[in-house]
Amino acid sequence: MNQLFTFILLLLNLSGTFTKYIYVDQKMGWLQAQSYCRQNYTDLAPVSTKKDVNKLKQLSSNVNHSIWIGLRNSTMDQIFTCILLLMRLFGTFTKYVHVNDRMNWPQAQSYCQQHYTDLAPVSNDKDDNKLQQLSSNVNHCIWIGLVRNCSNRTQWLWSGGGVASTFFWRPGEPNDFNGNEDGGCVWNKMWNDEKLQNQKTFFCYGAVVVKEKKTWEEALEYCREHHDDLASVASETEMLLIQKELSKHNTTEHVWIGLRFLAGDWLLVDGQEMDYEAWGEEGKPSCSHAKIKCGALQVTGGYKAVWDANDCEERLHFICY
Numbered sequence: 001m002n003q004l005f006t007f008i009l010l011l012l013n014l015s016g017t018f019t020k021y022i023y024v025d026q027k028m029g030w031l032q033a034q035s036y037c038r039q040n041y042t043d044l045a046p047v048s049t050k051k052d053v054n055k056l057k058q059l060s061s062n063v064n065h066s067i068w069i070g071l072r073n074s075t076m077d078q079i080f081t082c083i084l085l086l087m088r089l090f091g092t093f094t095k096y097v098h099v100n101d102r103m104n105w106p107q108a109q110s111y112c113q114q115h116y117t118d119l120a121p122v123s124n125d126k127d128d129n130k131l132q133q134l135s136s137n138v139n140h141c142i143w144i145g146l147v148r149n150c151s152n153r154t155q156w157l158w159s160g161g162g163v164a165s166t167f168f169w170r171p172g173e174p175n176d177f178n179g180n181e182d183g184g185c186v187w188n189k190m191w192n193d194e195k196l197q198n199q200k201t202f203f204c205y206g207a208v209v210v211k212e213k214k215t216w217e218e219a220l221e222y223c224r225e226h227h228d229d230l231a232s233v234a235s236e237t238e239m240l241l242i243q244k245e246l247s248k249h250n251t252t253e254h255v256w257i258g259l260r261f262l263a264g265d266w267l268l269v270d271g272q273e274m275d276y277e278a279w280g281e282e283g284k285p286s287c288s289h290a291k292i293k294c295g296a297l298q299v300t301g302g303y304k305a306v307w308d309a310n311d312c313e314e315r316l317h318f319i320c321y
């Protein structure tokens, strides 16, 4: 899928604060945008603070489509390298697929597990909004991976693992009508509990393991050319689903995810908030080393995978969605 976006070039002074923005109002694909930037602007300083990133989000908030943003990296000696990262501030992430066949909840679950990774989890309001965008012309409640815990009926679980902790129930729901409404569905951003046997269309979640050894930046490019983005891990459930997908493959010990140290902190390149973190025992790396700025999942060493900071130039397998 070759997606075209306009993009913004950031002109920064040497202390890393914005001096000027250039909004390039031409639609280009990732590689084209990158080469445009490389040809025309070769002396940009790096973005250094999260405040800069936030400022940019505000400035571009009136643009209603995704924008490529070129952020450049410099060495200590002001030798500026080419565009390092095109960060997507407005998610068009396609980790979700709306399957337009009506099935009951268990059938929908099997279908998603067979053809994708699982029935869709919803980790935050961004996810909820995304489902709304994907189904704006649908006028019925659509199954998601939400299912009542039969041994504790006040608790809700996600298909694929994890206890649900963020909810977007319609007022008055979940009402457990007749005591057998055990599945969760979403319509117009609000959730309802319904009988598992009801026939509905449904949302699957799909992560794709790519077994080609690439640097982090190459992996990002690959995902954006062929899928949508390097996979974020926005919740425990997504972490479990990605691990499940990884368990089907024989991968490198570490696999790249859409996690990057930038502007003084770690962030998810698809623009999702970092509500969930899964760093290993040593905790979140403060990233003093200039090269160790790219996030990977460490998939061996126990059943629980953890995030790990790696040298961006390492060649690893990776996960797209």
Ligand SMILES: [Ca+2]
Residues within 6 Å of the ligand: 173, 174, 175, 176, 177, 181, 192, 193, 194
């Ligand atoms: Ca209900």
